[in-house]
Amino acid sequence: MSLEGKVAIVTGSGRGLGLAYARELANQGAAVVINDVDAAVAADAVTLIESDGGRAVSVVAPVGSSEVAKHLVETAVAKFGRLDILVTNAGILRDKSLLKMTDEDFDLVINVHLKGTFTCVREAFAHFKENNVAGRIITIGSPTGQRGNFGQTNYAAAKAGIVGMVRTWALEMKKVGVTANTVIPVAATAMTKTVPYFQKAVEAEERGEAMPTFFRKDLGFGTADDVAGLIAFLASDDAAGVTGQVIGAGGDRLQLWTHPEAAATEYHEGGWGYEDLISSFESLFGDKLQPVGEDFPELPAELRPEPVPVK
Template sequence: MDLTGKVAVVTGSGQGLGLAYARALTAAGASVVINDIDADVAKRAVAELPAGRAVAEVVAVGDADAAQRLVDRAVSEFGRLDIMCTNAGILRDRVLWKMSDEEFDAVVRVHLRGTFTCVRAAAQRMREQNEGGTVIVAGSPAGQRGNFGQTNYAAAKAGIAAMVRTWAMELAKAQITVNAVVPNAATAMTRTIPAFAPYVEAWEERGEPLPDALRKGEGFGTADDCAGLVVFLASAAARQVTGQCIGIGGDKLSLWSHPQEIASAYTDGGWSADAIAAAWPTSVGRRPETYGIVMPS
């Protein structure tokens, strides 16, 4: 994949998945704006990348000013913007009855609002350039299935998936593709999940490879395992791919379905509560949908 001359912004790219994406994009020839809230982390990330093709913009994503700073930095340093990859994220996990307003708002601000403001600013610039572009946002299995203790995170990621489908329609005329990457990787965030924690720690601290039961069975791998999908989506090979939520992790590549009606029933004059109760077990409610992320045992 040749991305020579392309310019990308990758939010939350000082470490983890974002840094893996930045490494892969620059390896393919692109220039990248690294973003993190920690100046030292951002500086170290830039030092890892090819000289002259990476700069750091230290700002917390969420509001419009931060998004504009990222777009402006790409244009001022490299002359244009071709790829917006929104990866920045935080967790504030807690069950519903214990979650505070502050914990809910913080996660929604970074993930949902941060994605919206960054993509809006990028879309405005790309439309001005009139040469198309690529938007890649971060989804999650939690946004597709729900996850215990993650009301805020699941809601934000579900909203991002809905925005992808909306933006794919709105930006099609401008030849801007919009897709969500749904990664499953060993990161600081997944290290907090008890089922994955021992494997992440063994890999990070002792260099032990992730077992096939995770890489193949769960589609769970390293951050670098996910980076090829970002490069593909930014390339000419993916110009017809848009509006999709694409899973990647370990040895697994997948396509997530969109919500759709799977069963329906009709009755003359409309449905009373009693009629619904009578019909439910044998019609639309005969095979209810599952929910929740299945964790490795």
């Protein structure tokens, strides 16, 4: 077991993707601090890991504040004697289109996803640096943070912000041997269960059946367990040379995302004035404008959701 003797914190790990990450880390030998806002859910996650032969404790608290971040690190050290790995998975959704999104909707999502990642990483890195630990920071992104998605202003901002922080942390942490990466999972969750496009895939998983090939191979959409292996790999000593990267995992697909680069470059002596742009922009850049959102392929007929009967 490549993570034998290591200790990990996984935020938002009472169920779903976070629990899959925690179980895989434990299966590879790490002791795990489970985190959730629901005490019963957290306790069940600990029991499950222990029944698998692993070691786990729970911290019941919402991430976001510096106090909770400190408590998570202190619990790992107090219960297991050290900390080596942090996975910042905790998150919530408050999806609404821009004009319907309230300040509270925005602030809640930013606080958990973005600030929660920031405070937990800051606390973990302080521990790594002080104790000379070549730690592993693994944050969780989303295709929405890469491309945008209708009704997710808050979530897109948080997930894009996480990637920006990771690229910065990779630079700041390199000297002391700590890595920082972002994983973009594409998997069946409580969120995707509500999307008709993924209905047949989620139903197959719930029945304990293999997902249709279209989802796993063509779309790169799978189960939480399909992502967990990447989390464990990035947490291992074998991934010491991987940092500042954004890596997608889903179904049978693994993706290394590019960092933003200029799609086209043009120069104009004296700079680009308003009239210059009016006369030249379309001819120079019109066919190079970048797409937004995700463009899913059409579902095969047999995988389309059942029509909702009209009452």
